[in-house]
Amino acid sequence: MGSSIGANIKRERERLGWSQARLGREVCRAAGVQGEPVGRQEVSRWETGKRTPREWLPFLAAALGVPVEVLTTPQAPSEPTLPTLADFLPVEDPLAPPGGRTRGRLGMAQVDDVQQRVHGLRLADDFLAGGDLMRPALRELRRVICMYREHSYSNPTERQLLIQIAELAQIAGWIASDAGCHEEAERVYRLGLSAATQAEDGTLAGNLAGSLAYQLSNVGREVEGLHLALAALDGAGSHAPPKARALYLDRVAWAYTKVGGAENAQHAIRALGEAGEALAEDSKGTESPAWLYWVDAGELQVMESRVYTELRRPLRAVPLLRKVLGEYDATHAREMALYLSWLAVAYADANEPEEAAATAERVVSLSADVASDRTAQRVGVVLARLAEYAEVPEVRALLHQAT
Incomplete structure (x- = not known):
C-alpha cells in the first residue's frame, strides 16, 4: 500500500508542477502547523515508499486538491517512465539542519562573500586541474554547509545561500571528477542537486544533473547517464535560458553517443542541432546565470567535433577541431x-x-x-x-x- 500511495503522491505533485519542498510547505499550511515539520526529505520518503503519510494523509489530499481515495487507491500498471530529477536526490538530506542553530544570524553580506569565493574557484578551474584544486574546493564546500546548518537567516537569505551551495557543489563536483575521484564527485553533485531543488532553481538543478550525467556517461554507466541527461533537460523545462538549454542538449548528445548504436547516433546529431538553435536564441538578449559564462559557439563546436570523433566520422570532426584549436x-x-x-x-x-x-x-x-x-x-x-x-x-x- 505504501508504494501505491507514494506513486500517487508523486503523480499528483508533478501534475501541479510542484517540487517536493513546495509540497511539504503546502501540507504544513493545510494542517495549520507552524514551521515546516514536513520538508523535502519527508516527502521523498513518502514517494519512495520508505514511510507512509498516515496522519498527514488528509492534509496531503487537501494540499493537492484531491480526495483521499485518489491517493490510497492503487493505479493500474502502466509503462515504466524515465526517471525525473527527483529520483536522483539523496534520500538522507545532508542539508537538514541539526537540532539547534547556535552561531548567530546570517545576512546577504555573508552570502555575497560566498558568491565571490565560488566565482573565484570557477575561474581558477580554467587554469588549474582537479588534482590541484580538489582539497580547497571540498574544504570550501564543507565550510559553507556548516554555515547553512549552524546559523539562522531569513527566507530570502536561505534561498540565496542554497543557490550558492548548489553552485559550489557543481564546481567542486567537476573538480573532484577531474581528479579521478568519481564517487566523491557523485556525492557532491547529488548534494548540490538537493540544494538547487530546495531553492527551486530549476536551471541550476539542470546544470548539476547534467554534470553528473556527463560523468556517468564517461565512467561506464552510459544508460544511467542518458536517463539523467534527459531528466535534466526535461526538468529545466521550456523556461530555462537558451544558453542553459544549449548546454543540456550538448550533454544529451554526448550521452546518446556514449550509449552507442545507429539510432542513438541520429538522436545525438539531432540534439547537437537543437543545441545550436538554442544558443542562437540567446542573441535576443535573454539574461543567463553568471555560471554560464563559458558556454558559447566554440564550446558547442568542441562537443560537436567530439561526437563526430566518437562516431568515427573524421571528415566532420577534423575541420571543427582545427578551427576551435586555432582560436583557443x-x-x-x-x-x-x-x-x-x-x-x-x-x-x-x-x-x-x-x-x-x-x-x-x-x-x-x-x-x-x-x-x-x-x-x-x-x-x-x-x-x-x-x-x-x-x-x-x-x-x-x-x-x-x-x-
Missing part, C-alpha cells in the same frame, strides 16, 4: 590537451598516422604538467588508437617515448 586560449593547458586528444584520434581515423602522431606528442607533453585524470585517461585512449600504426616511424617513436 593556449594558457588553458588541460582543455588544450583534451581537445588535441580528440584531434589525434580523428586523424588516426582518417588514416593520417603522421599527423596523429604529431598531435599526440603535444597531448603527451601538455598532460605531463597537468594534474588531471581526464587528460591522463585521454592520453591512454590516444596511444591505444595509434598502436594500430606502430610500423609508421613517427608513431613508433612516440610510443617508445611514451613507454
Whole structure:
C-alpha cells in the first residue's frame, strides 16, 4: 500500500508542477502547523515508499486538491517512465539542519562573500586541474554547509545561500571528477542537486544533473547517464535560458553517443542541432546565470567535433577541431590537451598516422604538467588508437617515448 500511495503522491505533485519542498510547505499550511515539520526529505520518503503519510494523509489530499481515495487507491500498471530529477536526490538530506542553530544570524553580506569565493574557484578551474584544486574546493564546500546548518537567516537569505551551495557543489563536483575521484564527485553533485531543488532553481538543478550525467556517461554507466541527461533537460523545462538549454542538449548528445548504436547516433546529431538553435536564441538578449559564462559557439563546436570523433566520422570532426584549436586560449593547458586528444584520434581515423602522431606528442607533453585524470585517461585512449600504426616511424617513436 505504501508504494501505491507514494506513486500517487508523486503523480499528483508533478501534475501541479510542484517540487517536493513546495509540497511539504503546502501540507504544513493545510494542517495549520507552524514551521515546516514536513520538508523535502519527508516527502521523498513518502514517494519512495520508505514511510507512509498516515496522519498527514488528509492534509496531503487537501494540499493537492484531491480526495483521499485518489491517493490510497492503487493505479493500474502502466509503462515504466524515465526517471525525473527527483529520483536522483539523496534520500538522507545532508542539508537538514541539526537540532539547534547556535552561531548567530546570517545576512546577504555573508552570502555575497560566498558568491565571490565560488566565482573565484570557477575561474581558477580554467587554469588549474582537479588534482590541484580538489582539497580547497571540498574544504570550501564543507565550510559553507556548516554555515547553512549552524546559523539562522531569513527566507530570502536561505534561498540565496542554497543557490550558492548548489553552485559550489557543481564546481567542486567537476573538480573532484577531474581528479579521478568519481564517487566523491557523485556525492557532491547529488548534494548540490538537493540544494538547487530546495531553492527551486530549476536551471541550476539542470546544470548539476547534467554534470553528473556527463560523468556517468564517461565512467561506464552510459544508460544511467542518458536517463539523467534527459531528466535534466526535461526538468529545466521550456523556461530555462537558451544558453542553459544549449548546454543540456550538448550533454544529451554526448550521452546518446556514449550509449552507442545507429539510432542513438541520429538522436545525438539531432540534439547537437537543437543545441545550436538554442544558443542562437540567446542573441535576443535573454539574461543567463553568471555560471554560464563559458558556454558559447566554440564550446558547442568542441562537443560537436567530439561526437563526430566518437562516431568515427573524421571528415566532420577534423575541420571543427582545427578551427576551435586555432582560436583557443593556449594558457588553458588541460582543455588544450583534451581537445588535441580528440584531434589525434580523428586523424588516426582518417588514416593520417603522421599527423596523429604529431598531435599526440603535444597531448603527451601538455598532460605531463597537468594534474588531471581526464587528460591522463585521454592520453591512454590516444596511444591505444595509434598502436594500430606502430610500423609508421613517427608513431613508433612516440610510443617508445611514451613507454
